[in-house]
C-alpha cells in the first residue's frame with residue numbers, strides 16, 4: 194500500500210494474532226529499511242536485536258509489565274544504543290567509508306577529526322541521548338516500512354530498561370535498551386484497531402514563519 198494509506202491503516206497494535214507469523218523475508222525487508230535509515234554523521238550508533246529465545250521473551254514480558262504485545266506478536270525486537278561512543282566508533286566508520294567509496298583514508302581524515310571534535314563536546318550521558326535520537330529516527334523508518342508493507346507494529350517504551358539490559362546482558366556489549374518493538378498481525382479481537390486516531394490538527398502542528 195502507499196505510505197499514506199499505510200499510515201492511516203496502522204495503529205499501535207495491542208493484541209496480535211499469534212497464529213499469523215511474518216516470514217523471514219518480510220522481516221528482512223523491514224530491517225533493510227532500518228539499515229538504510231540516515232543518522233547523524235552516518236554512525237548508526239544502535240543495534241536492533243530480534244529476540245527469539247522463549248525464556249528471554251518470557252522475562253522481557255515481565256519487564257514490560259505483561260503488555261500483551263510481547264507474548265502475542267510474531268517478532269519482538271529490542272532496540273539498544275551504544276554506550277561507548279568515541280574515537281573508535283568514528284575510526285571504524287571512516288575505515289569503512291574509505292573502503293566502500295574506494296578512496297584513500299587520508300582523504301577522510303579531516304572529516305574524522307571534525308566528527309571527533311563534535312562528539313568530544315558531549316558527556317557520556319549526552320552521547321547516549323544523542324544515540325537515542327538516532328535510534329528513534331530509524332524506529333520511525335521501521336514504523337513507516339511496516340505500515341507500507343501491511344505489517345502491524347508496536348513501539349513500546351513501557352518497560353524497565355535495567356531489567357531488559359540484564360536479561361540480554363547488554364552491558365557486556367556496551368549497549369543499553371531504549372525501546373521494545375513488536376511486529377506481526379493484529380488480532381480480530383483488538384478493539385484498538387477501530388478507535389479513531391487522536392492527532393493535532395494541521396494548524397496546531399505546522400507553522401509557517
Ligand SMILES: Cc1cc2nc3c(=O)[nH]c(=O)nc-3n(C[C@H](O)[C@H](O)[C@H](O)COP(=O)(O)O)c2cc1C
Nearest residue numbers: 203204205206207260348349350351352372390391
Ligand atoms: C516511542 C513510543 C513508545 C510507545 N510505548 C507504548 C507502550 O509502551 N505501550 C503501548 O501500549 N503503546 C505505546 N506506544 C503507542 C502510542 O501510545 C501510540 O502510538 C499513540 O497513542 C498514537 O496512536 P496510534 O499509534 O495507534 O495511531 C508508544 C509509541 C511510541 C511512538
